[in-house]
Amino acid sequence: xxxxxxxxxxxxxxxxxxRLSCAASGRTFSMYHMGWFRQAxxxxxxxxxxxxxxxISTYYEDSVKGRFTISRDNAKNTVYLxxxxxxxxxxxVYYCARNSGGAYYNPRTYVNWGxxxxxxxSS
Numbered sequence: 001x002x003x004x005x006x007x008x009x010x011x012x013x014x015x016x017x018x019r020l021s022c023a024a025s026g027r028t029f030s031m032y033h034m035g036w037f038r039q040a041x042x043x044x045x046x047x048x049x050x051x052x053x054x055x056i057s058t059y060y061e062d063s064v065k066g067r068f069t070i071s072r073d074n075a076k077n078t079v080y081l082x083x084x085x086x087x088x089x090x091x092x093v094y095y096c097a098r099n100s101g102g103a104y105y106n107p108r109t110y111v112n113w114g115x116x117x118x119x120x121x122s123s
Contacts, residue, residue, distance in 0.1 A: 002026045002112045004096050009117030012086055016121070020081040022096030022114060030074035033104035035059075036081045038092035038119075045095065047107035049081060059105035063089075086121045093118050 008020040020036065035050035049070040050059040058070055069082040079096055093116040102109025 002098050004114035006096055006114045006117040009119045011120045014088055014121055014123050016086050017084045020094055022079045024077045029077040033099035034079040035097050035110050037095045040092040050104045052104045088121045088123045091121050
């Protein structure tokens with residue numbers, strides 16, 4: 001089973017930026033679509049960005065389009081989430097996850113969750 005470890009979260013002021021990283025174990029990282037989810041207190045976990053196995057195709061949830069960028073480096077077994085122009089409503093625990101083989105933009109096809117990293121945006 002692939003193990004995922006997120007890092008890069010923290011406290012930032014509104015308008016600031018953070019870059020999240022997710023390091024994956026194993027030799028098959030390049031075979032899987034990867035996604036970033038977030039869960040705010042009292043809300044369900046939601047897919048915010050996803051990238052296809054090749055890195056060519058991406059998906060973004062409407063509220064983060066133009067502000068967040070997902071990318072991956074298959075040589076380093078790492079997926080990134082660059083978050084710019086952060087807003088207080090972006091505050092959440094952010095998780096990366098591996099796709100089980102379904103469509104990269106379908107949140108129901110993700111398995112193998114990391115432990116999460118907290119992002120807090122102050123106003």
